Amino acid sequence: AQSVAQPEDQVNVAEGNPLTVKCTYSVSGNPYLFWYVQYPNRGLQFLLKYITGDNLVKGSYGFEAEFNKSQTSFHLKKPSALVSDSALYFCAVRDSYTGRRALTFGSGTRLQVQP
Amino acid sequence: KAGVTQTPRYLIKTRGQQVTLSCSPISGHRSVSWYQQTPGQGLQFLFEYFSETQRNKGNFPGRFSGRQFSNSRSEMNVSTLELGDSALYLCASSLSSGIGTGPSGANVLTFGAGSRLTVL
Numbered sequence: 001a002q003s004v005a006q007p008e009d010q011v012n013v014a015e016g017n018p019l020t021v022k023c024t025y026s027v028s029g030n031p032y033l034f035w036y037v038q039y040p041n042r043g044l045q046f047l048l049k050y051i052t053g054d055n056l057v058k059g060s061y062g063f064e065a066e067f068n069k070s071q072t073s074f075h076l077k078k079p080s081a082l083v084s085d086s087a088l089y090f091c092a093v094r095d096s097y098t099g100r101r102a103l104t105f106g107s108g109t110r111l112q113v114q115p
Numbered sequence: 116k117a118g119v120t121q122t123p124r125y126l127i128k129t130r131g132q133q134v135t136l137s138c139s140p141i142s143g144h145r146s147v148s149w150y151q152q153t154p155g156q157g158l159q160f161l162f163e164y165f166s167e168t169q170r171n172k173g174n175f176p177g178r179f180s181g182r183q184f185s186n187s188r189s190e191m192n193v194s195t196l197e198l199g200d201s202a203l204y205l206c207a208s209s210l211s212s213g214i215g216t217g218p219s220g221a222n223v224l225t226f227g228a229g230s231r232l233t234v235l
Contacts, residue, residue: 034223043119043205043226090158102148102171103224105158 002027002095006106021076029097033074038088081113119227133194136230140208147189152203203229
């Protein structure tokens with residue numbers, strides 16, 4: 001089975017400060033990991049993904065994520081938050097070894113960046 | 116390049132009615148997935164179609180069905196609507212099916228803006 005957990009319903013950060021949105025996963029084999037962002041009344045937009053290789057993945061809009069196999073985590077980070085980053089963020093996982101698995105999403109974390 | 120287009124964007128139905136939602140994928144994308152998003156349950160997978168064949172199905176009752184046409188456009192249908200079916204229905208397309216082992220599992224899903232269904 002595959003699953004993903006986002007332990008924080010909401011993260012509050014001041015503009016200009018670094019931000020971290022947490023994600024942990026569980027898979028039988030090796031994971032394919034994704035981050036998506038959703039703005040109000042919009043669909044999900046792809047930010048970045050991890051397949052293999054470097055543990056630090058760089059994505060859109062200055063976001064990056066760090067893959068940690070021993071901690072089964074894939075936290076989303078940004079060095080300096082913007083008010084426009086305020087949105088709902090979803091982590092997702094797919095097991096690379098199983099044959100019939102759809103992408104599984106976490107429950108989402110609402111990021112609020114205060115001016 | 117046009118994105119994923121979902122129609123209608125908003126609709127209101129009453130209990131017992133049925134609804135059909137449409138999704139036009141990005142040109143060249145052959146896989147279409149459907150997700151239901153609700154505040155309580157989050158994003159739940161409904162089904163995926165690839166080359167007009169349903170490749171995978173989530174844990175939803177038989178009232179939820181879908182199909183894909185030869186031009187990769189997809190529709191989903193919900194019959195005998197219940198209040199709990201009120202949700203944002205999201206369609207996503209990708210180049211190939213994410214089902215199966217190997218690199219296709221890393222395909223990025225491109226989502227449409229969704230169809231917001233309200234059941235009264």
